[in-house]
Each structure stands twice: as structure tokens, then as C-alpha cells.
Amino acid sequence: MSHNAFITEETIEGDGAGPLAGRTVAVKDNISTEGVRTTCGSAMLESYVPPYDATVVERLKQAGATIVGKANMDEFGMGGTTETSAYGPVENPVDTDRVPGGSSGGSAAAVAAGDADLALGSDTGGSVRNPAAFCGVVGIKPTYGLVSRYGLVAYANSLEQIGPIARTVEDAAALLDVIAGPDPKDGTTRYDLDDDGGAADDRGAAGRGSPTDGGSATHPATDADYAAAADGDVEGTTIGVVTDLLDGADDRVVDRFEAALADLRSQGAETVEVSLDSVEHAVQAYYVIAMSEASSNLARFDGVRYGVSGGYEGNWNESFAAAREEGFGEEVKRRILLGTYALSAGYHDKYYKKAQDARAWVKRDFDDAFERADVLATPTMPVVPPELGESLSDPLQLYLMDANTVPVNLANLPAISVPAGEADGLPVGLQLIGPKFGEEAIVRAASAVEG
Numbered sequence: 001m002s003h004n005a006f007i008t009e010e011t012i013e014g015d016g017a018g019p020l021a022g023r024t025v026a027v028k029d030n031i032s033t034e035g036v037r038t039t040c041g042s043a044m045l046e047s048y049v050p051p052y053d054a055t056v057v058e059r060l061k062q063a064g065a066t067i068v069g070k071a072n073m074d075e076f077g078m079g080g081t082t083e084t085s086a087y088g089p090v091e092n093p094v095d096t097d098r099v100p101g102g103s104s105g106g107s108a109a110a111v112a113a114g115d116a117d118l119a120l121g122s123d124t125g126g127s128v129r130n131p132a133a134f135c136g137v138v139g140i141k142p143t144y145g146l147v148s149r150y151g152l153v154a155y156a157n158s159l160e161q162i163g164p165i166a167r168t169v170e171d172a173a174a175l176l177d178v179i180a181g182p183d184p185k186d187g188t189t190r191y192d193l194d195d196d197g198g199a200a201d202d203r204g205a206a207g208r209g210s211p212t213d214g215g216s217a218t219h220p221a222t223d224a225d226y227a228a229a230a231d232g233d234v235e236g237t238t239i240g241v242v243t244d245l246l247d248g249a250d251d252r253v254v255d256r257f258e259a260a261l262a263d264l265r266s267q268g269a270e271t272v273e274v275s276l277d278s279v280e281h282a283v284q285a286y287y288v289i290a291m292s293e294a295s296s297n298l299a300r301f302d303g304v305r306y307g308v309s310g311g312y313e314g315n316w317n318e319s320f321a322a323a324r325e326e327g328f329g330e331e332v333k334r335r336i337l338l339g340t341y342a343l344s345a346g347y348h349d350k351y352y353k354k355a356q357d358a359r360a361w362v363k364r365d366f367d368d369a370f371e372r373a374d375v376l377a378t379p380t381m382p383v384v385p386p387e388l389g390e391s392l393s394d395p396l397q398l399y400l401m402d403a404n405t406v407p408v409n410l411a412n413l414p415a416i417s418v419p420a421g422e423a424d425g426l427p428v429g430l431q432l433i434g435p436k437f438g439e440e441a442i443v444r445a446a447s448a449v450e451g
């Protein structure tokens with residue numbers, strides 16, 4: 001094991017037979033594993049051992065996979081380079097002087113280095129796709145509600161999904177086949193959600209892959225076969241090129257992106273230009289919403305219910321403050337403070353409500369774009385992987401790196417990052433975005449990029 005990709009290297013054996021028998025999986029350290037330490041990359045949870053498995057972990061075990069360790073990550077998922085981990089930064093296996101991306105940097109690095117066949121990450125604003133792009137592997141952010149989050153330590157619930165990372169599109173899709181499907185323990189998976197967030201009435205039969213009875217018969221994963229969709233057939237597919245997200249990107253990245261599109265056209269796809277006016281507000285809206293949700297979620301780490309103890313001197317406020325001062329890193333503290341501010345009386349309308357309005361606009365823009373295209377394309381990241389240590393001093397610069405990935409989370413859509421060659425020896429990722437529950441379409445198009 002190398003590159004500091006793992007926080008804990010304990011092996012968890014699966015049930016033997018099954019679609020993932022003989023395959024090794026790295027699991028991001030914010031996904032609960034019964035009896036195996038789950039730190040979220042934080043000193044706060046250094047000795048936390050969950051008493052239960054996340055549903056995705058149960059499904060991995062049932063599918064016969066062997067979990068080879070808990071993967072390093074930005075603390076609580078907050079970062080894009082895996083340098084905010086309390087357990088030290090991860091090196092990019094392609095160039096060990098560079099970051100692997102984040103926040104699921106350990107997951108992507110483990111797969112890129114061959115330390116695991118497959119990995120699970122979580123993607124709140126790009127955390128699966130960003131490290132997949134930077135490490136030259138494949139990552140999928142599923143549609144909100146496709147995959148159970150039971151046992152995922154929450155950062156920003158309205159945005160995040162657990163997603164697969166692998167060296168090929170077919171492998172990533174096969175892992176999605178195993179983890180997707182309704183889960184009675186996660187209400188957000190038990191539906192065909194209508195646009196207002198209401199649940200469908202039909203909650204009868206057990207869904208495919210569900211470890212327990214229950215779940216919606218109409219859940220989109222029930223009839224899907226994501227691995228079979230990796231057939232490379234893009235003939236007749238209309239790909240919308242999101243022109244707004246090319247301005248400001250590194251020229252070398254844009255070159256690789258355009259070469260990948262030309263290749264797709266040569267295979268029978270058509271490309272059209274689409275413009276999403278709202279995306280220039282997406283990073284701001286994402287960070288207001290993500291930090292607001294984080295400030296509420298992370299309130300539970302107070303040294304009493306969870307986390308390092310703040311001692312028993314003074315009143316309970318002082319004790320909580322001492323625990324949080326000691327247990328959280330700088331980036332996490334920054335986000336709790338900003339999120340609390342954005343939600344506070346007098347500022348709520350100015351920041352949080354405005355961000356929600358921008359989010360609704362982003363959703364509408366995507367709806368319009370999918371009237372004209374089957375899938376949308378952008379570079380996954382506007383830049384090549386920075387050098388280790390280069391980005392930490394400037395959080396705003398780091399947030400701007402998420403420009404192409406966060407709109408997808410704001411709109412709760414699926415997207416995949418697939419390798420699209422290299423710029424000066426560094427991996428470049430192509431992002432393909434699908435309509436809600438359009439995972440098969442993006443898997444199909446991405447498999448054509450692999451050639």
C-alpha cells in the first residue's frame with residue numbers, strides 16, 4: 001500500500017460468491033464499517049468505531065467483494081485535494097509531487113495505483129469526479145436517490161451521493177449495479193421523486209440489490225443494467241457542449257476536451273453548443289448551501305455524543321468549544337463558521353435563500369439543455385492536478401476549481417468522469433452529465449471515450 005491512500009488497512013471479507021467475488025474495494029473513510037474505525041479524515045473521530053455497516057458496505061459484502069481498507073479523504077469531505085486530512089495528504093500515483101484531487105483522493109489513488117480494483121467515494125460537489133479525473137480513472141456521481149446513504153457520515157445531505165471509482169467505465173458501472181437500488185433505511189431512495197420532492201405511492205416490492213424487504217417497485221435501478229450499457233455505442237447521440245464552462249479553463253485541458261469530442265463525432269455522435277447562464281453563480285450557491293448544511297450536521301461532534309472529549313471543567317459550552325477546537329481542522333472550522341453565519345437570523349434571506357434561488361435556476365437551465373441534448377459534456381476539472389502544498393493557502397482558488405462539478409450536485413443529476421488523455425503527462429478528465437436517472441446514457445457515452 002502506498003501514497004498514503006489508506007487511513008486503516010483492515011481487510012473485510014465478503015460472502016464469497018457474487019458479482020464482485022475476487023475483487024478488492026477501497027471504501028472512503030466516511031462510510032461506516034461495523035467494527036472498523038471510520039474517521040472521516042478527522043482527528044475528531046480518530047477512535048470512532050461504528051456499530052453497524054452502511055448499506056453500501058452490506059451490499060459490497062453480499063456481492064462477494066473484499067474491502068481492503070478505509071481510504072484517506074479531505075476532512076469530512078471538505079476540500080478538493082485531500083490535503084485537509086488529519087492523517088496527512090495523499091500523493092497522486094501518476095505524479096507523486098501532485099495532489100490526487102479530493103475529497104475522495106485516497107479512493108482514486110488506491111485504484112490508480114492498483115492497490116484496489118474498485119473504490120467507493122462520496123460526491124457532494126465533485127468529490128468522486130475530481131479525484132477520478134486527476135488520477136486518470138473513472139468516477140460516477142449517481143443521481144440523488146439512486147444509492148443509499150445510510151451509514152454515510154453526512155456533510156451536506158441535499159447534495160451528496162456515494163459513487164463508484166474504477167479503472168474502466170464497465171467496472172465502475174458494475175459497482176454501481178451492486179450499490180444502486182432502494183433502501184428502506186434511506187427515505188431518499190424510496191421513490192420515483194417528482195420534481196417537488198414528493199414520493200410516489202407505489203412502495204411495494206423489494207428492489208434489486210436491496211438487502212432487506214421493501215423499497216419502491218418503480219425505483220429506476222430496478223430494471224437498469226449499468227455495466228451492460230458500457231457498449232461504446234454513441235451513434236446518433238446528441239452531446240451538448242457547455243460552452244460557459246470552457247472559459248477560464250487551462251488551454252491544455254480544453255485541447256484534450258476538444259480532441260475527445262472530435263473522437264466521439266467520428267464514432268457517430270453529434271455535438272451541439274449549449275449555454276447555461278446560471279452556472280456562473282453555481283460555485284457561490286454551492287458553498288453557501290454546503291456550508292450551511294455542514295454547520296448543522298457537524299453540531300453532533302461535541303465531545304459528548306461523538307468525538308474527542310473537551311474535558312469536564314467549566315460549563316458545557318466551554319467543554320463543547322474545547323472539543324471542537326481540538327478535534328476539527330482549519331477548513332472544517334471555517335465552513336462551520338461561514339455556514340452558521342449564512343443561516344443566522346437577519347442573514348438567512350441574504351445568503352441561504354438567495355443560494356436556493358440560484359439552485360432552482362441551475363435546475364431549470366439543465367432541464368432546458370436536456371431538451372436539446374441527450375448528455376452534456378464539460379472538462380471534469382478546469383485545471384491539471386496542482387502540486388502538493390500549492391493550493392492550501394488560498395481556499396477561494398480551491399473552491400473555484402469546482403466550477404464544472406458543483407452544478408451537477410445542485411441539480412441532483414448523474415455525471416461521470418472518464419479519462420480523456422494527458423496534458424504534459426498529467427491526466428485530464430471528460431465529464432458527461434445525464435438527465436435524472438440517465439446513468440445508462442452517460443455510461444454508454446463514456447465507454448465510447450475509452451475507445
Ligand SMILES: NC(=O)C[C@H](N)C(=O)O
Pocket residue numbers: 077078079080102103122123124125126127128290402
Ligand atoms: N465534497 C466535495 O464534493 C468537494 C468539494 N470541493 C467540497 O469541498 O465541498
